[in-house]
Every structure is written in structure tokens, then in C-alpha cells.
Amino acid sequence: MATPKNRRNETEQERRDRQLMELLQGFRVAVTGVQVLFAFLLTLPFATRFHTVDDTGRVLFYIALFGAAVASICFIAPAIQHRILFQAGQKPLLIRRANRFGIAAALALAISITAATTLIVQTLTDGWATVATAAVVGLLASWAWFVQPLLTRRAVDRAGHPDDDGDGREGRETEREAEREDERADEAEAVQHPLSRGGADVR
Numbered sequence: 001m002a003t004p005k006n007r008r009n010e011t012e013q014e015r016r017d018r019q020l021m022e023l024l025q026g027f028r029v030a031v032t033g034v035q036v037l038f039a040f041l042l043t044l045p046f047a048t049r050f051h052t053v054d055d056t057g058r059v060l061f062y063i064a065l066f067g068a069a070v071a072s073i074c075f076i077a078p079a080i081q082h083r084i085l086f087q088a089g090q091k092p093l094l095i096r097r098a099n100r101f102g103i104a105a106a107l108a109l110a111i112s113i114t115a116a117t118t119l120i121v122q123t124l125t126d127g128w129a130t131v132a133t134a135a136v137v138g139l140l141a142s143w144a145w146f147v148q149p150l151l152t153r154r155a156v157d158r159a160g161h162p163d164d165d166g167d168g169r170e171g172r173e174t175e176r177e178a179e180r181e182d183e184r185a186d187e188a189e190a191v192q193h194p195l196s197r198g199g200a201d202v203r
Contacts, residue, residue, distance in 0.1 A: 030106075038065075071108040081094060
């Protein structure tokens with residue numbers, strides 16, 4: 001039986017390979033910015049004027065540092081797991097985990113960027129500028145990274161349209177068909193194994 005393909009003329013294995021590579025490539029882009037922010041925060045306590053930062057500023061620093069650390073761990077985790085689970089047949093699981101790690105990393109990064117920016121502005125000015133900066137940065141990150149794509153996803157799900165690369169409804173149907181094909185192959189193998197063992201016993 002021919003392996004089912006999606007609108008990109010991909011088999012299920014090819015589709016999973018592409019999805020994983022796209023995720024890892026996106027993480028490579030994002031982790032560069034995280035590393036720059038994390039490195040800056042790690043060196044900040046050694047600055048000559050850090051002792052002048054008040055209690056609020058120190059809380060902001062700890063939040064920013066912790067958020068950057070979490071974002072770094074989450075962005076790097078899929079690549080490490082991919083190495084450890086190499087050739088273990090767990091690519092679908094890796095894709096799901098990578099997607100969740102990416103969302104968690106984006107949330108942590110948004111918190112870190114907001115806290116770090118607020119800390120810098122608080123050091124330079126006082127009052128409304130600090131609050132306004134925190135609000136603008138936090139709202140912009142929330143809208144661009146979470147709210148807007150979630151609204152788009154909800155609209156697409158309601159319309160019932162597959163996405164442009166066959167990963168929507170059509171992609172899910174292809175994946176289910178591939179799973180059924182795997183089940184049929186397993187059943188055929190289970191039938192053949194007893195026969196093989198029986199033949200070996202006779203000999």
C-alpha cells in the first residue's frame with residue numbers, strides 16, 4: 001500500500017523531519033537573543049553602580065535573570081533531547097515536546113525582557129516612565145507572541161481550513177492514516193513471528 005502524502009507531496013516521515021528542522025531552526029534564531037540578554041544580566045551585578053539599585057530594582061533583576069535562564073534551558077532542551085533520543089523512533093514525541101518548550105521559553109523570555117527593560121528605565125528615570133515602559137513592553141510581547149497567533153489559530157480552527165503547508169486538518173488526517181498503516185504493519189509482523197518460531201522449532 002502506498003504511503004499517504006500531504007499537499008506538499010510529503011510522506012509522514014518527511015513531514016515530521018521538516019517540522020522538527022523548522023522548530024530547531026527557529027530556536028537557533030531565538031536563542032541568540034536570549035544568550036545576549038542572559039550574558040548581560042550575568043555581568044550586571046559586577047558593575048560598579050549595581051550597589052545603588054534599590055530593592056525594587058533588585059527584584060526586577062532577579063525576575064529578569066530567572067526568566068532568561070528558564071528561556072535558555074527551554075530553547076536548548078529540544079536540541080539536547082534530539083541528540084539523546086537519536087534513532088530511538090521518538091520524533092513525533094520530540095516535535096510535541098519542542099513545541100511546548102518553545103511556548104514556555106517565549107513566555108519566560110517575555111517576562112525577562114519586560115523586567116530587564118523596566119530595571120534599566122527605573123535606573124534612568126522615576127515615576128510614570130517606568131510604569132509606562134513595563135506596560136508597553138509587556139503588552140507588545142503578549143500581543144505579538146501569544147494573543148495574535150492564538151486569535152488566528154482560533155479563526156482557522158473555526159473555518160476548518162488547513163494551513164499552507166499541510167499541517168492543519170489535512171496533516172492530521174495524514175498522520176492518522178500513517179498511524180493506521182503502522183498498526184497494520186505491526187499486526188502483520190505479529191502474525192509472521194509465531195510462524196517463524198514454529199518453523200525453527202520443527203527444524
